[in-house]
Amino acid sequence: MSNRRSFLKLSAGLAAGGLAAGLSSTANASECVADIKWHEEVDLLVIGSGFAGQSVAVNANREGLGKVLVLEKMQVIGGNSAINGGWFAVPKNPVQLAQGINDDSPAELVKDQMIAARGMGNEQMLTKIANEALNAYNMCLDAGVKFKKDFNIQVGGHNKARAVRVEHGTGGDIVTKLYEAGVREGVDYRLQYKVEDFIMNGNEIEGVVVRRGYRFPDESTGELINIRANKGVVLATGGFTRNMELRAAVDPSLDPSLDCTNHLGATGEATLTAMAHGALPVHMNMIQTGHWGSPDEGGFGWSNALLSIGWHKGIAVNPTTGTRIMDERADRLTCSTAIMACRHKDGSPAYPLVFFNKNDHLGDARVTRAVRDEMAWEMDSLEQMADKFNVPLAQLKATVKQWNDYVAKSEDPDFNRKMDTAVKLKAPFVVSRVWPKVHYCMGGLKTDIDGRVVNARTMKPIKSLYAAGEVIGGVHGHARLSSCACLEGLAMGFILPKSIKADA
Structure with a gap:
């Protein structure tokens, strides 16, 4: 190296x-x-x-x-782009508009990014990038990139559904x-x-x-x-x-x-x-x-795809206590911090469990692939889950009952999670373990x-x-939101040539 x-x-x-x-x-x-x-x-x-x-x-x-x-x-x-998850934040994309979401804008996206940045983001640059989102999206379409049909969802840290995804779930598309x-x-x-x-x-x-x-x-x-x-x-x-x-x-x-x-x-x-x-x-x-990493597979893996279900339809539980640990739809820094706080008494990782209803996703390739590769398991009951992962059964049952009550009331007093995608949990389940992986600088x-590029001595551009x-x-501050790496890279392709042309 x-x-x-x-x-x-x-x-x-x-x-x-x-x-x-x-x-x-x-x-x-x-x-x-x-x-x-x-x-x-x-x-x-x-x-x-x-x-x-x-x-x-x-x-x-x-x-x-x-x-x-x-x-x-x-x-x-x-x-890295070839192995990324293929998520792309595009305010006012055609699928979003067809879903009736008409109140989004580049400014709304930047607002979410600045919250995640925790005071350290570059709002001016994020705005310039966000304003090129549709141009970048259309460039992909013109090049023959295929996106999942009718697919546009809300991902962690965003306040609106604005993330499209490529057909095969990888940036290689x-x-x-x-x-x-x-x-x-x-x-x-x-x-x-x-x-x-x-x-x-x-x-x-x-x-x-x-x-x-x-x-x-x-x-x-x-x-x-x-x-x-x-x-x-x-x-x-x-x-x-x-x-x-x-x-x-x-x-x-x-x-x-x-x-x-x-x-x-x-x-x-x-x-x-x-x-x-x-x-x-x-x-x-x-x-x-990346808070969606799995300890049961190496590298980027497929856990990112599976957790696109888990964060919306399921819950994350500490196996040592059987209780929820976080707002499953929060930004990456919030979620990673909560996940890595789950430890055994000797300090070793206690991999949190994320689970959702199996019958709601029968035939879903994200599930069948994860189960096939043994980074997720199908469980017929909470008893089976508690036995396999050594979770306190009584508390696990209480957590699921409490969660189902929250779904019925459409509110989460524990973590203030947005509940529009939440569903009541009932067996059988799909269960996976999570642990963060180093993902982005x-x-x-x-x-x-x-x-x-700026010169450190003069604070002026290096010609x-x-x-x-x-x-x-310095663009994203403390936390980059999911689906914004694809946006930034592609959008800069519209910004830089203009700079180079002006300079030349």
């Missing part, structure tokens, strides 16, 4: 050969850049091929910005179609190209040093080449949740034993490289956990609201260096 130390070591070696020009003074940098041997020249270089990278590339090409090249260090397109659109329209994509360093001319990025033919995670593979970018470099490289050394450095309180939903290449080298060249990092310690590089998606820090 690459980290800042190995990067600096590499930079020292490159500097000896005249490549790491950005580490020199401005005068020396100009002189070194003039001597650089450029192996290739493009107009716009996009690093990363997830939602943000794909959207920026396609829209930059449509804006007539010239030759657009997308580099991906892994062996497949898509990064979006990145593959945008990739195909980009190929048809002339965007150039390269796999196994790992960026090793930036080539700077003072406060301006001229190009990048790339390891061509890189085979993750072997740092000895490939050959170094220099690619010049005449109009700019866009960082769309995602977060750093798989960089354990960096995670521990910025948030020592984060349990290192937690599983992670992200792909193995989410290690943040490009973020560290930008920081070494003066980019300002913000909110690096704000690392989000709210921290990253500071940009202006148009995506220009020709841009960022999009998760690599940007």
Whole structure:
């Protein structure tokens, strides 16, 4: 795994050969850049091929910005976006309007996001992103992305149903179609190209040093080449949740034993490289956990899909007490905190149980798949559930009875949960265990609201260096709401090309 130390070591070696020009003074940098041997020249270089990278590339090409090249260090397109759950927040989407929800707006979405941000969100930037939601949604439709028919629901932390979902429940539905659109329209994509360093001319990025033919995670593979970018470099490289050394450095309180939903290449080298060249990092310690994680499957998994039922139709119970633990429809930070408070006396995790009525979801692929893969179980009674998971039976029965009373009255005095999707619980049940997984970095590089990366010394943009998606820090504050990563990445594809065009 690459980290800042190995990067600096590499930079020292490159500097000896005249490549790491950005580490020199401005005068020396100009002189070194003039001597650089450029192996290739493009107009716009996009690093990363997830939602943000794909959207920026396609829209930059449509804006007539010239030759657009997308580099991906892994062996497949898509990064974390390809394995995400495919949820997409779109105020005023057609399904929402057909459902009779006419009082939503981008401003309403931003209001929810700012509540979740707990005073630390960037309202101006969130507004700019939310205003591009419909454009991003229509871009997906035009590219051939299929969304679940008549599907639009309210997800955690949102006050309205505004989340659509792709047909197969994975972000790969979006990145593959945008990739195909980009190929048809002339965007150039390269796999196994790992960026090793930036080539700077003072406060301006001229190009990048790339390891061509890189085979993750072997740092000895490939050959170094220099690619010049005449109009700019866009960082769309995602977060750093798989960089354990960096995670521990910025948030020592984060349990290192937690599983992670992200792909193995989410290690943040490009973020560290930008920081070494003066980019300002913000909110690096704000690392989000996904409260829908299952301890019974690795990585992102299918628990996200199953819990889209559980949070709405069921309840979450502490197995050591048999009592509910939270508003099951709250935001991720609230839910993760409540879940991780469930412990045995020795401090080990007491995985909360989430259960709902089996007969209400017969034949649902989310259920059959989860049961097949043994990350959920079908239980014929509360007695069977209590016996399997060692839950106090009397209290479990009392909790279910109390819950059913709350449903009848349409109120939850314990956690003030919104009850419009709540149903009375009756056997048989589908039961799963939950435990959060490290999921998303709210921290990253500071940009202006148009995506220009900010220099830490001057607090002004680094010329020709841009960022999009998760690599940007300070947007969501303490908690990003579900379905908003897809929105942010795709929407930035409409914002950045305009910035680049104006600057060029």
